[in-house]
Amino acid sequence: MAAQQHEKYYVPASSPWPIVGAVALGLIAFGAGHTVIESKNQVDGWGTTVLFTGLAILVVMLFGWFRDQINESMSGLYSNQLSASYRQGMSWFIFSEVMFFAAFFGALFYARVIAVEWLGGASNNAMTNEVLWPHFEAMWPLTETPGGTTTQAMGWMGLPLYNTIILIVSSFTCHFAHVGLEKGNRTQLKVWLGITIVLGCIFLYLQGAEYVHAYQDLGLKLDSGVYGNTFYLLTGFHGMHVTLGTLMLIVMFFRVMKGHFTHDNHFAFQATSWYWHFVDVVWVCLFIFVYIL
Template identity: 55%
Template sequence: MATDKYYIPEHGSPWPVVASVGLFTTAFGAAEFIHQSFNPDSYPGAWGKFVFMAGLAILLVTVTLWWRDTIRESVGGLHNRVLGGSYRQGMMWFIFSEVMFFGAFFGALFYTRWLIVPWLGGAGNNAMTHELLWPNFQSMWPLVMTPDGRATQAMEAWGLPALNTAVLLTSSVTLTIGHHALIEGKRGRLIFFQFLTVLLGISFLSLQAVEYHHAYTEMGLTLHAGIYGSLFFMLTGFHGAHVTIGTIFLIITLTRVIRGHFSADNCFAWEASAWYWHFVDVVWLFLFVCVYWL
């Protein structure tokens, strides 16, 4: 570590405010995209999606340039141990916030399984709910027949999802082997195992795409299929989005590994991407148990 001084960008940075413009553009574009897609009578035009994509592009470019700056500072020796600690702690709290984000959806899942569905079937203080409003409804989980009579099928755990679990668990192992290689300074091994991890990540996403396709075309399991479909796609979809982000993150750190940016004591970004990967892995285990299996 080159310096004792805690690094603070002296001339400020243009990226945060530009990123805010990007977020705003994305949000506004997304809202108009939605309006123009679902309500074309009141919202003629089709510019919403372009604004949305422009916003994403601004965000992407900004994040790249922002990271470029921090990478230069890091490689230039401006970061000290204390700043490394700030980054690590910041990343941990970020992951904690992600845990809580998934927590909201898991909470919805448990509330639905344990309370809503039995109540609609007349349990607890809801006998009259069942008798007066949904007399034909049967309480069950997975809910394959909604109170208003929409039918669907439950996703079986021991086919594709089990395979996907194996894929994701293996990727965690390969990444850990990579981590050891990083600490021991064996770059070739690190590159090999990180590359393998990225491949496994992409396989996972591909298998999930196959699973979704199967659900939509053959099982009638869609977002419209009532609360079971809603929760299924919300939880697995959000997880899939996180796997995508994690894979991109790993690809970025892989290129940095190839460029020789990391050493055993200066590897925050690499560790962050690894933590993130382990986090999505753990979330998947919960998903597999709570959504597919039980």
């Protein structure tokens, strides 16, 4: 009786990229915090420099790690068992991202449904209302802070609506590119993938324009109370995810141009497609709960 043959499982060598990524994220967090403080106090500092240094290191880390993964894959080192591990890993990663945004949506709902109503005197809480915030009106968006600073709410028409349409369309273009890859139609793959990347870049540009409009015209800032906090945290973190997704799509585009992927071996592209659809769904939820309701 012949001995059972076991498939070899490739174990990659030690990589410097995780620690490089950790340093980048640390610099981003540190620099972002100091940038906000310096902006609020209207002083010059090195917060912005640290922030952009972290972002630059993060981009280098992403492309370096992608390069190593691509070289391993194209060298034929991966097996079916490892491919299954990658699928499980990407699935759990997206699940963790779902929980990440669920926490921020939970904070938004708590502020709107519980905290604001409580400050407004709900549940026989009129005395606390008068002590903590006299003459407070329970409303959302909460466009006034306890210190008396007022702002304007960001409406859903205009840039937010345009960005919603752009991301929804980009989901379809990404799907058409995936279909082209599965059918072996490289032209369809390249065209629709390129369009998806352009739409992602347009979204990021318009979100930047929206932030400029919010700061300069509406007075909506990070220190604009709980409304400003939740607005920028939810939309800002989503913008970071769109940026990452766009970088991933760009890497996939370069790989496609080099002839990588076949109809039965393209998990890297498939994982990127999953991620892009995920950020699109998150934005639709943001558009409804942050801008419209």
